[in-house]
Amino acid sequence: MSAPHPHHHVHETRHFPDGFLWGTATAAYQVEGNNTNADWWAWEQTPGKISDGSKSGLACDHYRRYEEDLDLAAGMSNNAHRLSVEWARLEPKEGEWSAPEFAHYRKVLEAVRKRGMKVMLTVWHFSVPAWFAEKGGWAHPRAAALFERYAAKVAEELGDLVDLWNTMNEPNVYISQGYLSGGWPPQKKNPLLSQIVALRLAKAHRRAYRAIKRIRPGAQVGLAQNVLSIEAYDSHSFTDWVGTRVIDWWWNHLFYHFTRGYHYFLGINYYFHYRLKKFGWPPTTFFAEVRKERRDTSDVGWELNPQGIFRVLKDFESYKLPIYITENGLPSTNDDRRKRYLVAVVKEMWHAVQSGVDVRGYFFWSLIDNWEWEKGYAAKFGLVEVDFAGGTLARTPRGSYSVFKAICEDNGLPHEMLRYIGHAVDQPYEPLPTGVHAKKEPHA
Numbered sequence: 001m002s003a004p005h006p007h008h009h010v011h012e013t014r015h016f017p018d019g020f021l022w023g024t025a026t027a028a029y030q031v032e033g034n035n036t037n038a039d040w041w042a043w044e045q046t047p048g049k050i051s052d053g054s055k056s057g058l059a060c061d062h063y064r065r066y067e068e069d070l071d072l073a074a075g076m077s078n079n080a081h082r083l084s085v086e087w088a089r090l091e092p093k094e095g096e097w098s099a100p101e102f103a104h105y106r107k108v109l110e111a112v113r114k115r116g117m118k119v120m121l122t123v124w125h126f127s128v129p130a131w132f133a134e135k136g137g138w139a140h141p142r143a144a145a146l147f148e149r150y151a152a153k154v155a156e157e158l159g160d161l162v163d164l165w166n167t168m169n170e171p172n173v174y175i176s177q178g179y180l181s182g183g184w185p186p187q188k189k190n191p192l193l194s195q196i197v198a199l200r201l202a203k204a205h206r207r208a209y210r211a212i213k214r215i216r217p218g219a220q221v222g223l224a225q226n227v228l229s230i231e232a233y234d235s236h237s238f239t240d241w242v243g244t245r246v247i248d249w250w251w252n253h254l255f256y257h258f259t260r261g262y263h264y265f266l267g268i269n270y271y272f273h274y275r276l277k278k279f280g281w282p283p284t285t286f287f288a289e290v291r292k293e294r295r296d297t298s299d300v301g302w303e304l305n306p307q308g309i310f311r312v313l314k315d316f317e318s319y320k321l322p323i324y325i326t327e328n329g330l331p332s333t334n335d336d337r338r339k340r341y342l343v344a345v346v347k348e349m350w351h352a353v354q355s356g357v358d359v360r361g362y363f364f365w366s367l368i369d370n371w372e373w374e375k376g377y378a379a380k381f382g383l384v385e386v387d388f389a390g391g392t393l394a395r396t397p398r399g400s401y402s403v404f405k406a407i408c409e410d411n412g413l414p415h416e417m418l419r420y421i422g423h424a425v426d427q428p429y430e431p432l433p434t435g436v437h438a439k440k441e442p443h444a
């Protein structure tokens with residue numbers, strides 16, 4: 001018997017609390033296909049709007065292939081799944097409900113539950129019905145009332161199948177993309193209007209929250225917000241420190257303040273980490289240049305900073321509410337990077353739990369590659385690859401699928417997974433089979 005490798009050692013699995021939810025997240029418009037009644041559909045037909053020139057079209061055809069996709073989620077031992085319903089399908093014309101579409105989503109939610117997964121439902125995830133957009137969208141004075149009516153209908157028709165509710169997804173991203181930078185429909189660049197819309201969205205959340213609770217009194221209702229981790233580039237700079245506080249308050253907390261008391265839980269989508277270098281004017285010069293400094297980045301240049309999730313969780317601990325990571329992931333064609341990032345994030349999340357933060361679940365974005373809004377199909381977020389190029393839409397699990405599966409099965413981080421973040425995990429010596437010779441490198 002050979003002696004154990006000097007690195008041989010085992011730590012216990014870093015377990016999460018019993019009942020912790022592990023799942024993936026998707027959004028209807030990004031995976032279903034043929035959402036022809038939504039504002040995004042009309043918008044994406046105009047050349048130049050989508051950076052890779054694609055149209056969502058059939059997307060992943062999840063509308064028809066949802067059973068297969070849910071099998072993939074259940075195959076990772078996920079015990080929860082986050083998905084959204086498409087408002088434009090359910091209310092294709094103002095005040096007219098589509099019974100067949102409600103029936104469709106009933107089947108989908110039943111299919112989630114049948115596989116032993118809890119349902120986290122998002123009532124509205126970015127795309128709105130074309131009729132709503134034509135009326136003026138969220139700038140319309142009755143927008144919140146129209147949303148409340150829709151949310152109430154969803155609660156009546158589908159609420160018995162929902163475990164956790166997000167009324168909406170990332171109002172801060174929606175406002176900044178749709179009303180400040182103008183990169184998304186309705187393409188406004190109007191700071192004043194953006195603030196009006198922010199107040200309407202806050203009202204819409206409060207009204208939807210109350211409506212869902214009226215119809216389903218036990219419902220656990222919250223929303224998913226984009227939360228960024230921010231630190232000062234120079235820890236000795238007082239202005240940079242002030243800058244980080246201002247941005248944290250404005251981006252991460254303001255919407256929660258407008259909706260205080262209307263959250264059973266806090267839903268956090270974590271993707272971004274910024275180092276504030278120059279708090280001044282113009283805002284484009286605020287942040288340190290990630291690429292120049294050779295930081296680990298995603299395919300679209302976002303800094304990958306797993307430690308940031310710990311920072312964010314500690315920041316949100318003060319609300320004294322349960323927290324779900326409702327999204328976290330990265331666009332990358334390099335799956336090793338995805339594995340590394342996933343393991344490192346889960347480790348940081350574990351430290352947060354250890355330090356007393358009430359984290360109840362984690363949803364990876366995303367189960368399958370999908371249509372990434374203005375970036376089209378170029379950004380690859382999936383634990384499962386989808387063949388868009390070949391047009392077959394065939395699903396092929398990536399290596400990161402197995403890593404997430406191991407985490408979900410153990411309700412924690414098994415020791416051997418730590419090798420993805422460079423921890424010395426013993427690799428037993430394996431001799432080559434008889435008759436096979438190791439290839440010598442020519443220069444050896």
Ligand code: BGC
Binds near residue numbers: 027169226269327373
């Ligand atoms: C959104 C998703 C999006 C993801 C990756 C989140 O902001 O909720 O719809 O695909 O981030 O960019």
